[in-house]
Structure formats: C-alpha cells, structure tokens
Amino acid sequence: MREMDINKAFTLIEPGPVVLITTNDGVKNNIMTISWTMVVDFTPKFAITTGEWNYSYKALKKFKECVIAIPTADQINQIVSIGTTSGKDINKFEKFGLTPVMGGNVNAPLIKECLANIECKVVDFIKKHDIIILEGIAAYYNSSQKNKQTLHAVGDGTFVLDGRKINRKKAMQSKLP
Numbered sequence: 552m553r554e555m556d557i558n559k560a561f562t563l564i565e566p567g568p569v570v571l572i573t574t575n576d577g578v579k580n581n582i583m584t585i586s587w588t589m590v591v592d593f594t595p596k597f598a599i600t601t602g603e604w605n606y607s608y609k610a611l612k613k614f615k616e617c618v619i620a621i622p623t624a625d626q627i628n629q630i631v632s633i634g635t636t637s638g639k640d641i642n643k644f645e646k647f648g649l650t651p652v653m654g655g656n657v658n659a660p661l662i663k664e665c666l667a668n669i670e671c672k673v674v675d676f677i678k679k680h681d682i683i684i685l686e687g688i689a690a691y692y693n694s695s696q697k698n699k700q701t702l703h704a705v706g707d708g709t710f711v712l713d714g715r716k717i718n719r720k721k722a723m724q725s726k727l728p
C-alpha cells in the first residue's frame with residue numbers, strides 16, 4: 552500500500568445517500584443538498600453537517616425544523632443544481648421544477664418527486680463541528696416510484712449509484728431492533 556493524501560481520506564468512506572434538506576424561513580421554502588449525513592441510532596435520530604455559510608442554516612436555527620428528502624439517481628442534475636445555488640437568490644422549487652407538499656408536522660415541505668421524505672425537528676446544534684442533530688417525527692415512502700436507485704457522493708464531484716442488495720438479516724439478528 553502507498554500512502555495517500557490524508558485530505559482525500561474522506562472520499563474512502565462513502566456516506567449514505569445524498570439527501571435534500573428542505574426548510575421554510577417564514578417567507579419561502581428552500582432546498583439544499585447534503586451528503587454529510589449519519590444515522591445516530593435506531594431511534595429516528597440523524598446528524599447532518601452544515602453551517603452558517605448556507606442560507607438554509609438561518610431557517611434551521613430559527614424554526615428548528617426541516618425535511619430530509621431522498622432523491623433518486625435520475626435527479627442528479629437537480630441535486631447538483633440545488634447544491635450549487637442559494638435560496639438567498641432564487642426559489643429553488645420553482646427554478647428546478649419540484650413540488651412542495653405539506654406533510655403537516657413541520658413547516659418545511661416534503662418534495663413530491665422524491666422517493667422518500669422524513670419530517671424532522673432539530674434537537675441539537677453541535678457548533679464545534681457544525682453538526683446538527685435531527686429527530687424524525689414522520690416518514691413517507693413512495694413505493695409506486697419506478698426508480699429507487701439512490702446516489703452516493705464520493706466527495707470529489709463523482710457519485711456512486713446504489714447497487715445490488717445482499718441479505719444477512721439472520722446473521723445480524725442480535726444487532727437488529
């Protein structure tokens with residue numbers, strides 16, 4: 552093995568699917584792209600990394616609510632466009648042809664065109680590392696959607712597509728809820 556650049560080591564640990572985070576700042580709905588996510592435990596808690604450099608952060612801080620929307624691989628261009636523009640300047644739902652739908656539990660909208668949506672409350676800000684802890688309160692899955700393939704960001708502008716599923720449920724029984 553040859554040593555590699557430590558600053559590129561994060562690209563070896565592929566995170567979960569790229570997600571879209573919706574917020575509402577009291578004036579309009581917004582969306583951002585997030586690839587730094589983590590499931591915190593079996594209770595529906597999730598961590599995301601983001602901070603005040605993004606417009607969405609103000610709404611997360613003020614209203615402590617958001618939706619985690621799970622897009623699919625065919626939405627790659629929307630995912631990248633959403634993550635390279637700011638809600639400060641544009642209405643991303645209108646600009647990128649997405650439909651906001653209220654789930655009813657938080658003021659941030661679900662995204663109709665996504666495979667799944669999770670309404671969340673912000674339960675903690677870990678400022679030192681720009682980590683936000685979310686608690687899921689309601690989840691929605693569109694089983695009628697044909698494309699169920701999620702995208703995984705490597706971190707260098709390339710993406711890995713979700714692939715074959717392997718079942719080890721029996722062997723892992725003692726570790727599963």
Ligand SMILES: Cc1cc2nc3c(=O)[nH]c(=O)nc-3n(C[C@H](O)[C@H](O)[C@H](O)COP(=O)(O)O)c2cc1C
Nearest residue numbers: 583584585586587600601605606607634636637638
């Ligand atoms: C594939 C992809 C992944 C991204 N992941 C993150 C992330 O994990 N955390 C973050 O703060 N920004 C991430 N971004 C950048 C934000 O989505 C971007 O700054 C966006 O413009 C913020 O929108 P806003 O200003 O409307 O909040 C990502 C962008 C892309 C394209």
